[in-house]
Amino acid sequence: MxxxxxxxxxxxxxxxxxxxxxxxxxxxxxxxxxxxxxxxxxxxxxxxxxxxxxxxxxxxxxxxxxxxxxxxxxxxxxxxxxxxxxxxxxxxxxxxxxxxxxxxxxxxxxxxxxxxxxxxxxxxxxxxxxxxxxxxxxxxxxxxxxxxxTLDPIPGLRESRPLTHIEALELDILPDHLLVLGGGYVGLELAQAIRRFGSRVTVIERNPTLAHREDPDVSEAIQQLFHDEGIDIITSATISSIEGISGANVKLHLTLPTGSSILEGTHLLVATGRxxxxxxxxxxxxxxxxxxxxxxxxxxxxxxxxxxxxxxxxxxxxxxxxxxxxxxxxxxxxxxAGANRSTTNRQVPSCTFTDPELAHVGLSETEARQQGIAYRLTRLPMLAVLRTRTLSETRGFLKALIAPDDRILGFTAFGTGAGELLPAVQLAMANNLPYTAIRNLIISHPTLAEGLVSLFSAVPPN
Structure with a gap:
């Protein structure tokens, strides 16, 4: 060499x-x-x-x-x-x-x-x-x-030549019936998009709910959204085998709590992990x-x-x-350069770009309960954020977890422009500011960010 x-x-x-x-x-x-x-x-x-x-x-x-x-x-x-x-x-x-x-x-x-x-x-x-x-x-x-x-070791899956997100973004024809394996971020975003283009779409999820790692109210809100948009949802499903070729005809053999079932579609999208x-x-x-x-x-x-x-x-x-x-x-x-930065305990914000968006940072209610962390919950429907009425985009809610010492432990937004609301909350959390630091701001009207003032004005007392 x-x-x-x-x-x-x-x-x-x-x-x-x-x-x-x-x-x-x-x-x-x-x-x-x-x-x-x-x-x-x-x-x-x-x-x-x-x-x-x-x-x-x-x-x-x-x-x-x-x-x-x-x-x-x-x-x-x-x-x-x-x-x-x-x-x-x-x-x-x-x-x-x-x-x-x-x-x-x-x-x-x-x-x-x-x-x-x-x-x-x-x-x-x-x-x-x-x-x-x-x-x-x-x-x-x-x-x-x-x-x-990830392509799970399901008999017939690789042979069916399924779409991943890469191939789905290159579609130049509209699938008659898209079957989506996985109800996580990627599956949710693409399922809704392809449905809005005009395809019939069915989401198959192995867990009892879509977005199963989220709080129950979040999962329920997403499932209601998909129901309203005409997307079929099958949960608690195990796929025993797959027949056919994606792009022509594909057949899933499912095991459900109610028994065995067969689901047919024209295209198969795999979004079950990385x-x-x-x-x-x-x-x-x-x-x-x-x-x-x-x-x-x-x-x-x-x-x-x-x-x-x-x-x-x-x-x-x-x-x-x-x-x-x-x-x-x-x-x-x-x-x-000589610093001592660590990845331990850093903020991990996320935003799922369904419509409306789902944005989150910090602890969820589920995590707080599992860890025995005390919190007060404040919650606000997006309908109460007046900007959403001007947009006719009133679906969803805001919620935050507040510690006994008034720090913000976690924040979740399911609504239009949800991801844009994260930075203000993150800044307060990163600097251990009380929720009142946001509540007391003067925020331009009518904007989505006004919702943060309303949300933190509704924090219950200790």
Whole structure:
């Protein structure tokens, strides 16, 4: 083998944390190379977060056409052109790709397409997508290879060639009947979007409720939303086998509490979880250990079991959100500069982009009860937020858990623009401010944020 090319840092994977650490170190004068197997920038700008929200918004526009008379709009016949929906999404992705190319060029980090694997403690081999290999060495190696959709070992599942979120975002025809395996974030967002485009949609969930990790009132609200939009829901379902090919005809053999059943559809979407991309990477050759779930084992500074090697994002077992991957980058960046940042007990906000949105940060009621944490509950229907009446978007509620000392323990919003309400609450929580700090604000009228004043004005006394 030829003598390895010397770099200051090697980054395997160009997802959120990977690309930012590459750009940062290169801008500081380090010689950096980033290796990416699939698409520059990783999943978020190409096949996940941003493309899915692009499709979700197109579906929102379709829903406005369906509700036109409600807003006094008279229109003639209309239809959804899935090829044009896809073209809009692709145009956005092309623009994001250009942004990433410019950032690599501006910061001076080298970028190569290929599969990177460790061949020793400080050495990496790149199997180039264009053919050939390169041998690299560096004192610092950063791994950010992400995750992929999990395909459970169900007889016939792989043979049915199901859609994952990647293929679902590339649909140029409207499925007659989409079967969605999984009632989590991805399944919920895409199920509603495809339904709004005009497909029949059935969601099959193994647990007793959709969004089963949420509080019961949240799960119930989502199920009612889906019922009202004409989405069929099957819960407590076990799939024993699958027949057929997605895109033509597919048949699910189900076991339900009431007995066996067969469900047929034209397309099958799998959204039952994520699997870390850590296979065949030679991790053991560099002394990098993995967890039983296949994630790279890291400490609270995101250091692996091998000196000089860090792992970030999904592959390191961090919560599977792009914003958490970005915080992983900040943790590593600051610690390289001499700080002592930790991932322990950091805030993990989330937003599910159903319509309306579901946003959350901190403790849920279920978690507080399980942990024996005392709290007071304040709750407000979105109907009481006057801005929602102007939008005809009154579905949902706000709620918060308040500690005996008046700190905010947790916040959940199910309603239009819910995700935009999170930062104000997060800021109060991060600085241990009492809920009254938000309650006493003067907030512009009529805005959705006014709802926070109303919510925290309704906190029951100790």
């Amino acid at each position: 030829s003598t390895p090319e010397q770099y200051d840092a090697i980054v395997i994977g160009s997802g959120e944390a990977g690309k930012f650490i590459a750009w940062h170190l290169a801008s500081q004068g380090s010689r950096v190379i980033a290796i990416e197997k699939d698409a520059m920038g990783g999943a978020c700008p190409n096949v996940a977060c941003l493309p899915s929200k692009n499709i979700v918004h197109s579906a929102k526009v379709a829903s406005y056409f369906q509700r036109g008379s409600e807003f006094g709009i008279v229109h003639g016949d209309w239809r959804v052109d899935m090829d044009a929906v896809r073209a809009r999404k692709r145009k956005m992705v092309d623009g994001l790709h250009e942004v990433h190319q410019n950032n690599f060029k501006k910061n001076g980090a080298e970028f190569v397409m290929g599969f990177g694997s460790l061949t020793g403690p400080k050495t990496v081999q790149v199997d180039l997508n264009a053919g050939g290999t390169r041998a690299l060495t560096a004192d610092k190696i950063f791994i950010d290879t992400g995750s992929r959709a 699997t870390p991309n850590t296979q065949n990477m030679g991790l053991e050759l560099a002394g990098v250990q993995t967890t039983p779930s296949g994630h790279i084992q890291v400490n609270d500074r995101l250091e692996t079991t091998a000196p000089g090697i860090w792992a970030m994002g999904d592959c390191a077992g961090s919560p599977h959100f792009t914003h958490i991957s970005f915080d992983d980058f900040r943790t590593v960046r600051d610690n390289l």
